[in-house]
Amino acid sequence: MPISLTVNGKPTTVDVPPEMPLLWVLRDVLNLKGTKFGCGIAQCGACTVHLAGAPVRSCGIPVSAVSGMSITTIEGLSATGSHPVQKAWEQLDVAQCGYCQAGQIMTAVALLRTKKNPTDADIDAAMQNICRCGTYNRIRDAIRLAARGAAAGATSVGAPGDDSDGEA
């Protein structure tokens, strides 16, 4: 069944079973491998993408439920890593294995859109993604660093490469 979506700003039509989770449409039909499979039951958050700007777990969403909607994946945040959250992650050397980090970054970007200067409690509440390697100290620091960057007016957290999908 053809289903139309906008993925990273580009209108796309996929012909797949309507129950196919968005995660597998992204990974195996659209070949966007940045969004990861971790649990399949919306527990770990490795599959987090933005749906109309809000973070969602794509492994639990049938593609038919997002027909006509706008989706941003890690690849759509910026191709070159220029987004302030990506830069903070890189600068603080957050990753160990790196498998969860696309989901962590997508969740953090969404948090910083709603809370420009999140408290520790805001970070605790928003960042529900599992990092099996335990990089939480650095994830927290990277969120603060990205927030400070935005607060200092150096860059806009919601910005680069991001506005084409209508999220920012």
Next chain:
Amino acid sequence: MTPSLQSDRRSFLQVLAVVGGGVMFGVHAHDAEAGEVAHGAAPFEPNAFIRISSDNRITLIAKNPEEGQGVKQSLPMIICEELDADWSQVTVEQALSDESKYGRQFAGGSLSTPMNYDNHRRLGAAARAMLVAAAAKTWNVPAAELTTARAQVSHNASGRRSTYGQLAATAATLPVPDLATVTLKDPKTFRLLGKRVPGVDNRKIVTGKPLFGIDVMVPGMLHAVFEKSPVFGAKVVSANLATIRRQPGVKHVFIVEGVGTALDGLMPGVAIVADTWYNAKTAREKLQVKWADHPTARQSTEWFAQTAKELSARPADRVVRKDGDVDAAFAAAAKVVEAEYFYPFISHATLEPQNCTAHFNDGKLEIWAPTQMPQPGRELVSKTMGIAPQDITIHLTRIGGGFGRRLKNDYMAEAAWIAREAGVPVKLVWTREDDMRHGHYRPAGFHFLKGAVDASGKLVAWKNRVVVEPYMRIGEFPGRYIANYLLETSTLTHGIPTGALRAPGSNGIAFAIQGFIDELAHAAGKDPLQFRLDLLTPAVPSVEGDAFSAERMRGVLELVREKSGWGTRTLAKGRGLGVAFHFSHRGYFAEVVEASVSARGEVKVHKAWVAGDVGSQITNLSGAENQCQGSCIDGVSAALGQEITITDGRAVQGNFDAYPLLRMARSFPVEVHFRITDNPPSGMGEPALPPVIPALCNAIFAATGKRIRSLPIGDQLG
């Protein structure tokens, strides 16, 4: 020209002929005899670990699998330091699995640093010496007048300078120095090692580039799932294959008989191959399999506990160490304490589920695998399928978490077998439930402990009966530090697959031993940290097979005492401090945890302090600190809620809803300090983990008076 080649005891430089006519100058470590030498016209590529192009592009090869331990930057950094290249301009390339070129390639035992540190320095130094000699020859000046920095050789007296690229063609014609005697830098002059260096794949990680095994795409590839018996190793009697064959997208469905009865090879099951993984998995939901009866179905968590208890009352299978007379010492002691400690099976729960891609074509296999142990993987596939090892190519992908799970290669054997049956390239991806219910679990362990202190509070007797698997090493502290000491084991044979999980053995043993030492410290009325220092004094000389150094352990204990403010600051109400130490993987770690417990029994860790001694040199400070922080989070995560229980021979927990991993809200700051000592550098992937679990449990005791003797902590404090 024939460079003189002298072999040291394990490795030497070898100059190799390039197929196709070029020349490589080779810093090429392996154990073979001296190789042939050939040379010809430029261009050339230096080989094995270092490649320098005439336009000064420098590529360093990362030999071992990267699973998040940071070895993809740390080993090339060692070469780069001695080579005097500019790290920011260096390209790091992951090696293929090729023992003949790179020697043993694996990620395990925190061994990458100790096994490669010295050798990688020599590889870099030898290449640098050749480049310096090339400049000396070109400029006709003494090599001693030349200096190197940022991939350039300079002659300060004349102001001449050349990039390594400009010198590479000449360097390739020069004799290769003997690795054993090549001049190394004074570590005081290191420019790169010891600094915080970000991971080489960071940009790709933050932009979502395909790096991991699960991201592999091969033209014409199909997708597979594989259903195995919930009771480990049971064979397939029958399955509704015809029904599955009719499901959308399904291309192949077949029974795999399995090879042998080992639990870490090709186990029996049913393979479904489809156009998408979603279709394969959806078809599997209709799969009905009748499994053969299997003796493991009679085993359960309760059976384990009962059997361990029975074994503890019988004579031991093996006395590991016996000093003095424990029974006489118990009879004469001022205070005797007895306790039983237990830790459960736990899953590695790597966030990237097990997966592998394989392509069988014309009798040869090409494999893309997130494996920690590619060379044994090749042997397993070779034996399982009757394909010669040299006909199996293994590409090493980045690994989405290893923790020891991917020391096993069961997924590799499965993917290879299914791909040959299917006749096309196949990517096999396990579901989370497959992963959690078909692990090679950290073995459960039972410790039956008895200890005693004399009237002065000195620990005078210690008895530990351990009921574990025979493979576990129990030559641990406090042996040799207590006059009357007995360590003995009983073997519990069972059918649950087990394997190494981060700091194997130590991750459970430290919990039992450091918890029980704490109990004895309180029985003696001593400060738990001082009690440990006293126990380590005087130091006992190291013996063959036991390198433990009490001086180094005292050093980190003193350091963590200072950094955590142990005994010198007033804690907030309801909080307690716990301390523990452990020696594993050549590393000395002492850790303090500050924790409290809510009225509902929920544990809150406020902070952890780590003091570590891994020798004279931290390779990458950023990676080392990250490993310490991650180890503490990992240990606390396991201690709080993780357990695989067994019912009727099946693992019960299947996903993160039943097997909780610690998340941000329960995470805590981890402060890391290193004590630099004059010892060979050792690895960082594991040794920071074992002490954090007993430090947490000891902190809970300090805060509440409740002693945790069984993991996970779960709702024991409610």
